[in-house]
Amino acid sequence: MFITLLKKELFVELRNKEVILSMLAFGLTVLLIFSFSLSGNPKINHEMAPGLFWTLVVLSSSLGLHRLFGQEKDFDAFASLLSAPIDRGTLFLAKWISGFLFLFLIEILIVLPFFLFLGLSQPMSYFPGIGIVMLGNLGIVAVGVIVSGMAMRAKMSAVLLPVLLFPLLTPLLIACVKATTGWYHLIPFSNWQFWVLIMATYVVIFGLAGYVFFEHITEE
Amino acid sequence: MSFLFQERFLRILFIVSVILMAVNLYAIFFIAPMVPEQHWAQKIFYVHVPIAWSSFLSYFIVMVSGILFFIKKDSYWDRVGLAAAEIGTLFVALVLITGPIWATPIWGKPWIWEPRLTTTLILFLIYIGYFMLRKFGGHPERVARYAAILGILAFLDVPLIFYSVKFWAPQYQLHPQVEMNQQPDEILLPFFFSMFTFTILYILMLRIRVKISNFQYKLKTKNV
Numbered sequence: 001m002f003i004t005l006l007k008k009e010l011f012v013e014l015r016n017k018e019v020i021l022s023m024l025a026f027g028l029t030v031l032l033i034f035s036f037s038l039s040g041n042p043k044i045n046h047e048m049a050p051g052l053f054w055t056l057v058v059l060s061s062s063l064g065l066h067r068l069f070g071q072e073k074d075f076d077a078f079a080s081l082l083s084a085p086i087d088r089g090t091l092f093l094a095k096w097i098s099g100f101l102f103l104f105l106i107e108i109l110i111v112l113p114f115f116l117f118l119g120l121s122q123p124m125s126y127f128p129g130i131g132i133v134m135l136g137n138l139g140i141v142a143v144g145v146i147v148s149g150m151a152m153r154a155k156m157s158a159v160l161l162p163v164l165l166f167p168l169l170t171p172l173l174i175a176c177v178k179a180t181t182g183w184y185h186l187i188p189f190s191n192w193q194f195w196v197l198i199m200a201t202y203v204v205i206f207g208l209a210g211y212v213f214f215e216h217i218t219e220e
Numbered sequence: 221m222s223f224l225f226q227e228r229f230l231r232i233l234f235i236v237s238v239i240l241m242a243v244n245l246y247a248i249f250f251i252a253p254m255v256p257e258q259h260w261a262q263k264i265f266y267v268h269v270p271i272a273w274s275s276f277l278s279y280f281i282v283m284v285s286g287i288l289f290f291i292k293k294d295s296y297w298d299r300v301g302l303a304a305a306e307i308g309t310l311f312v313a314l315v316l317i318t319g320p321i322w323a324t325p326i327w328g329k330p331w332i333w334e335p336r337l338t339t340t341l342i343l344f345l346i347y348i349g350y351f352m353l354r355k356f357g358g359h360p361e362r363v364a365r366y367a368a369i370l371g372i373l374a375f376l377d378v379p380l381i382f383y384s385v386k387f388w389a390p391q392y393q394l395h396p397q398v399e400m401n402q403q404p405d406e407i408l409l410p411f412f413f414s415m416f417t418f419t420i421l422y423i424l425m426l427r428i429r430v431k432i433s434n435f436q437y438k439l440k441t442k443n444v
Contacts, residue, residue: 174385
C-alpha cells in the first residue's frame with residue numbers, strides 16, 4: 001500500500017509540478033537576494049555557506065510543504081482518500097518520503113547555482129555532504145508533514161505553517177548547519193558526530209510522532 | 221466573579237496564596253541576605269527561578285493533558301491543556317523579562333544566546349504558534365486534537381533544543397550553575413519558600429482558568 005501511495009504522490013506531482021516548481025522558483029529567488037545582500041567576498045561566503053544553504057532549504061521547503069496537501073485541499077480529495085481502508089500511518093510515510101524526494105530534487109537543482117553565485121569552492125568529497133543533506137531533509141519533511149497537515153484546513157494556513165514549523169525545526173537546523181560546517185570545512189568527523197546524532201534522534205522522534213499522530217491530524 | 225469562589229477548595233487556596241505571597245515578598249526583601257557581588261540584582265533570582273520552574277511545570281501539564289485527551293477522549297483535558305498553555309506562556313514571558321533584568325548588570329548585556337534562555341525563547345515562539353493554531357485552526361474539535369499533538373511535540377523538542385543550543389554556543393554557559401547544597405540556609409530557605417509559593421499560585425491560577433473554561437464550555441453546549 002505504501003508503494004501505491006508513494007506512486008500516487010509522485011505521479012500527481014509529476015503531472016502538475018506544483019510543489020517542485022514553487023520550491024525551485026522561490027529557492028532561486030532567495031539565492032539571488034543572498035548574492036546581492038552579501039559582501040561578495042568569497043572567503044566570507046565560504047564561512048557562511050552552510051548556514052546560507054540551510055536557510056535556503058528551510059525557506060524553500062516551507063513553501064513546498066504548504067502545497068504538499070494542496071491538491072487534496074483544492075479538489076476536496078482528502079475525504080475520498082481517508083474513506084479508503086488505508087492505515088493513516090502509511091499515508092504519513094508516503095507524504096514524508098515523497099516530500100523528502102521533492103526537497104532532495106530541489107537541492108540537486110539548486111546546489112550548482114548556489115556554489116556559482118556565491119563564488120564557493122567545491123567540497124573535497126561529496127558523499128558525507130549528501131548524507132547530511134538527506135538526514136536533514138528527512139527531519140524537515142517529517143515535522144513539515146505534521147504541521148502542514150494541521151495547517152491544511154486552517155484559516156491563514158500560509159502564515160500558520162512557518163510560524164509553527166520554524167521554532168520546532170530549531171534544534172535540527174542548528175545540527176544541520178554544524179554538521180555541514182564540519183564536512184565542508186574539513187573538520188575531523190569526531191568533532192561533529194554529535195550533530196549527526198542530534199539529527200538522527202530528531203528524525204526518529206518526529207518520524208515516529210508523525211506515524212502515530214497522523215490519524216488524529218487527518219481525522220475530519 | 222463570585223461563582224469562582226463558590227468552591228471551598230478555591231477559597232482556601234486563594235487565601236493561602238495571598239498570605240504565602242506576602243510572606244514571600246517580605247522574606248525576599250528583608251530576610252534573604254545580599255550577595256556581595258550582585259547586590260539587589262540577585263533578589264530577582266527568588267522570583268525568576270520559581271517562575272521558570274512553574275512555566276516548565278505548566279508545559280509538562282500541557283503534554284500530559286494532550287496524552288490524556290487522546291486516551292480518555294474527553295474535552296475536559298483539552299481545557300486543562302489550554303489553561304496550562306496560557307499560564308505557562310504568561311510565566312515564560314515573565315522569565316524572558318526578569319532574565320534580562322538580572323543579566324544587564326551581571327553579564328553587562330541583556331541578552332546572550334545561553335542554552336536555558338534560548339530554549340525558553342524557542343518554547344515561547346512554539347506556543348505563539350500554538351495559540352495561532354487555536355485561533356485560526358478551524359473546527360474546535362479538530363483544533364483540540366491539533367493542540368494536544370503540538371503540546372506533546374513541543375515538550376519532546378525541549379531536550380533537543382537545550383542540547384543543540386548548549387553545544388552550538390559552548391562559550392555562552394553563563395547561567396549561574398548554582399550548587400544548591402553549598403548555599404547557606406539564609407539563601408536556601410527563602411528560595412525554597414518562594415518555589416513553594418509560586419507553585420501554589422500556579423495551582424490556584426490553573427484551577428481558576430479551568431473553572432472558567434468549564435463554565436464557558438457549559439454555556440456553549442447549553443448545559444447551564
